[in-house]
Amino acid sequence: MDFVSPVLDIVPRLWDFGVKHVAHVKHLGERLEELRTAMDDLSDHRDDVKERVEMGLRSQPEMVTKRVKRWLSKVETIEEQVVALIHEGNLQVERKCLGCCPRNLQTAYKIGKKVLKKTAEVKELLQNGYFATLTERLPSEWVSSRSTPPGSPQMVAQFPMENTVGLYSKVEDVWEKIEDENVGIIGLYGIGGVGKTTLLKKINKEFSTRDHVFDSVIWVTQSKATKVEEFQDIVRRKLEISDDIWQKCSNENNRACEISRLLSGTRFVLLLDDVRKGFFKSQLTSLGIPLPNKGNGCKIIFTTRSEELCGYLGAQRRIKVECLPPEQALSLFSMTVGEDILNSNPEIPKLAEIVTARCSGLPLALLTVGSVMASRKSYHDWICAVEMLQSYPSEFSGMGDLVFPPIKFSYDSLTSPIARKCFLYFSIFPENCTISVDELIDLCIGEGLLVGTSPR
Structure with missing residues (x-):
């Protein structure tokens, strides 16, 4: 019976471990709200610090201390991370299966874990944001030789x-x-x-x-x-x-x-x-x-x-600088559209994923399409947008004026007429098709696009 005691000792530990993991998913909504509140407190304090810094710089020749500048930089960085994380978390909370559990438990767990860690970082940054002095006197040589250090x-x-x-x-x-x-x-x-x-x-x-x-x-x-x-x-x-x-x-x-x-x-x-x-x-x-x-x-x-x-x-x-991966692309699109629109119809978040995929991670396309859809609460409008982006993307509002010109310029900037012809030739392949490089070269030779004894 000596083996029983170790087993009994392991059981409560496994239970505690499981409870902690489930909590990341079960309490995701509450933890997102806690993170949002903590970030609001940090942002308000940051604004107070900036205002006091500006008053100090206006009143006499001084410069911001290195500690304050470093802290302000950290706040700005973490604010961007928190905004993106909250958007990711909200999408998981909205996509519930049977009205209680997120559809993708693994993703929800990872986000819940990140939210908990980020909340602790935000609160720690707020605690470190109280300074005895915000500015310091300029060195005398700076005061005499220049207006700013x-x-x-x-x-x-x-x-x-x-x-x-x-x-x-x-x-x-x-x-x-x-x-x-x-x-x-x-x-x-x-x-x-x-x-x-x-x-x-x-x-x-x-x-x-x-x-x-x-x-x-x-x-x-x-x-x-x-x-x-x-x-x-x-x-x-x-x-x-x-x-x-x-x-x-x-x-x-x-x-x-x-x-x-x-x-x-x-x-x-x-x-x-x-x-x-x-x-x-x-x-x-x-x-x-x-x-x-x-x-x-x-x-x-x-x-x-x-x-x-x-x-x-x-x-x-x-x-x-490359296109955004799917998760970040969806986050950027969601931030541009806004939570009010995404929450106005339970089907819109699913359609938002389809629209995001059609933009292929290109930030300009995501921002352009997102700005247009930011006023569309109708399910019918979103269905029409999806169909238009799939069939006639150039007809979508803003795409012809904003998105296509820089892409066309990139095409026009290809080094030779042959390169441009090859690029257009690639468009006949189906979307997401795997293309063999050797096969492609053979096809281009057959079409007369590549010439010479050693095209490879």
């Missing part, structure tokens, strides 16, 4: 931000490269509408909350400043070069010299958005932009649809 929030232009679901890991990846002294130029590339500009905006915003060593952050949308004078004028306004001085610079070379004079000896970050073909690394110096190196510690981060262009601009690190 390196890394201060005032130096960063603020842009309206889209939802940044799925970009957190990319932001961290880019920031790691920014802190690497061996990396001066970083290229972000991907198809049109995948979220490159949103990622760059998010990185730009990080300079207002994180600790950094840079004196200025300059944003230029290269596709809108294709002329030398347009590009230089954007940079000079950021550097606050007066109109009198600028007018004395009679030509492009003189203006480039003035920009270079002000940027030399400083650490700057140049954010170049939407770089198009024909823009090369050598053009930066002719515009007055010193190239990054270990000595000056400067950075250039750019977005483009062409990986090839990353080479032309001398990117030491290339980061591909």
Whole structure:
């Protein structure tokens, strides 16, 4: 009978273990509400801290302490994670089988576990958000030589931000490269509408909350400043070069010299958005932009649809921005549509999954379609949307004006007429069809799309 005691000892432990696991699923709704309440408390306190910081900066020459900036950055990061997690959790709560249990118990369990952990993180962050001092006096040399210290929030232009679901890991990846002294130029590339500009905006915003060593952050949308004078004028306004001085610079070379004079000896970050073909690394110096190196510690981060262009601009690190995986795509779409619409009919969440799948994880498509469906509570409207996206996607509101142009530009940017013909040839294959590369090459040769003795 000696074996009985160990068995009896194991039984209550297994019971406790099972109860804890079931609780993650059974109490998911309550825990989501607890997380929402905790996040609201943290957001309110964050706003109070920001207001007190702004009052301190306005009253006298001071700078935000590193502890406060680090805390504000953590709050912003966790807020994005909480919003996405609550949306995922709400979808599980709404999809109940027999009115009591979520249909996918494994997913509901994982989300419940994440919710519990995230709630603890939010509460801990709130407890750590009480500071004896929020700002500190500027060093005397900064007060006399400049209006703002390196890394201060005032130096960063603020842009309206889209939802940044799925970009957190990319932001961290880019920031790691920014802190690497061996990396001066970083290229972000991907198809049109995948979220490159949103990622760059998010990185730009990080300079207002994180600790950094840079004196200025300059944003230029290269596709809108294709002329030398347009590009230089954007940079000079950021550097606050007066109109009198600028007018004395009679030509492009003189203006480039003035920009270079002000940027030399400083650490700057140049954010170049939407770089198009024909823009090369050598053009930066002719515009007055010193190239990054270990000595000056400067950075250039750019977005483009062409990986090839990353080479032309001398990117030491290339980061591909890709479409969202299914769970994050559904989260972004749900956030755009809104809970009121999703809860207005029990069938709409199922249709939302179908619509999301039709967008193939492309953020621009998810945001465009989600914005249209944000006012549609009728089940019939959602059925029509699904049918239209499956049969005539170009007729869907916003798709022709917003989604197709960047995709067409990506198609037009293919390197040769042959590449474009091959791309169109692929469209005859059924959706989700597995295509053998060798078979595809043979077919293209047979159609006369590929020629030569060694097409492979």
